[in-house]
Amino acid sequence: ALACASMDPARTRAALLKVPFIVVADPFMTPTAQAVADIVLPVAMSCERNSCRTWWTPVRTMVKVTSYYEAKSDEQICLELGKRIKPEHWPWADDKEWCTWYLTDQLNPNGTKYDRTWQETVENPSDTSCNGTAYWDWDATYRKYEKGMLRPDGQPGFNTPTGRIELWSFGYDHWGVDPLPYHIEPPESPLSTPETYKEFPIILSGGGRSFEFFHSEHRQLPTMREFHPDPLITVNPTDCERYGIHDGDWIWVENSRGARFRQKAKATIEVMPGRVHAEHGWWFPEQDGAEPNFYGTYDSNLNNMTEAFRTGQGGIGSAIKSMLCKIYPCKDGDVLPHDVIAEKGDFAAYEPGKPYDPVEEPVVTVIK
Template identity: 40%
Template structure:
């Protein structure tokens, strides 16, 4: 390789440009947008899109454009800081050196290893950031603990969909075929434009979730693809869809079963594909037979003819494709919804065909390594992983990468849990603000621990409330890394994150990981630099290393369709799918092992106006359906609230209310509104719009106010607008997956201000 760096261009006058791909921090999903960073005197002068990037083609979201505002923000954490345990909740941070910080972590870790044991150390991960690829390794290969945790009830983000895909397809995350594997993209002769795209519970133009470049949906619309959108809100894509199925939140399984009913009863399914590659069709057909469009329409609030029209359009326009989103994860009945969503696609024969849904085996590069690190934990310690003592969640305990979050909280709240917990270490998470259902319970539980550590770029409410040590992270333009869309599960490309500027006193997640690994378990950490680590990981799949990837900037993976015909979806090399039956399982052979039904079923949301699990007087008092979590393009979960240009786009937490509903409660645009249910309360600003049903309100999630007092009890106002105050703990599915973040009851009322 030439000593000159092809990704760096010298512009003269001490100025140069760096071509790189971004991930995080600051927060983002692994879309790997291509950017060109102009630098002078180690300062960012300009950030612009890279027109040569094969996926993003120079297009950027506001978060990428505002990178310089993050980089030079006055509130950014710039040095390691510690404080005394008794000062939790107080702004009494003392600046220390990295050596002092690492010494403290090492000392505490070895103390707790000795007594009561490694299992007393918990690690907590978040969602979406670069650290997602390495967080399990921190837990297992550094702290020697089996307790790799989240605070998200039911693990309700991406993991449920991946598990469903693993069980039913034996494949990595299924994705819309938007020609992402091909250098000439839509002009590649192997590719075909989808006739219809079924977008289920996803708003990708605003979220670009999990590695999918959302604007590709617009590209496909321009090429002729039509949309079928399942969403309780009239989003931009729903407004441009041929069919918008505006369902009642939490009723997705009923709708999906009705669409299957139409496809089967009207003989619209792909007989050849089903006969050769599908297991359990007859039993599944019997299951779907009772779910007529009329029955489902009454439950879902959708006209029967709309369900029929959408199902017919999708099944009779070959090839078509589909996207499934977070809404599948964020309901108790989500495993069944995902099961039936995949059944729709399988019945039509759209799996792994041009213009259909791409499938892949989970990558051998890093995505697999991170979970294999659990094998470095001795069996006697692994046996002490947090688990449900009643044996209810056998599926999660067998398939989940760590303990079920709900059970973790239960153990933390016990007076005498089976394990005496001492320490927690956090990465990429602001749990009290963003992830935790019933967050005040989590704050109280985590405050019991003797030592809490977080690494991040800004102070946040969770760190201020609970941590004793905070480590400053470098941004994605200050360190080297690799972007892997879909976290190695259906990765169409690898992108190099190349350092554009030198950090001051911050380090990357990988640099911290290597340093702690060298100190605590050096036998597992032979790599001296991130580049060495990345090269060694790349060598498990390729004959080139990290510097070669930097030269390429983006490496698009080779791809072929219909891999089930050639044995490339199975570990044994035989044709078919990597499931126990070798087929796509419409009737699951796995779920019954864990106490779950083999065929999908609809279950009314626990806290709904029609639930038989709550009393009628409660339903009368809280007549509205609350859904949450719609994405705003300016912010990633709880991040970016302090970035001026992004905060200007979305200055306040908004609850969207239908104008007729608002009139009934005396609420006008911009009023402060209290949302309440039997679990909790929050306050947000009213936005009146007919984009939601009159019986539904939608609240934004993950709000806090960096401009407010950070000390306890205010904690930057994190509990004031926090819609997770209204979300129940441990209302999860039989498998443990899924929780009702998007489907509970509430009432609304006008209040004077945020502090009312």
């Protein structure tokens, strides 16, 4: 939550600390576990659990082949907790029995049920492609809309109020939200806030991936960190020269409310002059996990720059991919973001439900 998913991570932690009791279940100690958990439960990895997964299709099973320390699977944790709180709602003897219920008692969209137990799926002699996997013929059927396979009444068409493909949601009309795509400038941009742009002349974007990591995962893996030891921000060589930055320098990225983070500059023509791209999801397992550092999760966190409550129509969409900033080299003795947050609580205070500096949104003309 703190290293990756939260707009304004300091605010997120402050909110979570108001929850009376928090349990974090995770295979690894993370910044969030250190920052908010009363108890941390070690979770079993795939080879330590009996489970199944159905991301639509196919059904896949996992079979426990080993165990380590006190780690338990999600299924075990839920079952044991459920039996203590409301045993009549948790009648399954073990994780295998619960998986069988999950597989066989749930209706597919066409009203059919899966007809094999978890154990039968594991053995799966009828499927020579791979034991433990079962594919769904319905999903592999083409042109289902012509064959009446999508609607409960069996008629041709799609499962929509009109039976047709609907290029917009009629619910949007009901809610007073424009159903068609439209463009609106971010709350801060060269066009929407030209005065701010004079002092913060760089457009910052983020969210790009690198092959070594998945969001905030895998920073604790030595091989991945050997390939990619530090967070990188791409800067055009023209801007490097303009702002006294060299390739490999640690630099600060700061916005109009004083929020900032630091990453290593990568001089490259991959970005245009006046643009930078920063990596997200960074934390440093090799650093101190205790408060206020929390494995350095605030110090290189792009989300320091993002803010809650700034959304588009209907609460959809937020300005977390484009914002204004300035960049400058780090110096010895600079105050780190986690120290600012420890002292002040956040970079800038704002009332719940209100942005930091309300900006009048530009008028948008939609051509239909």
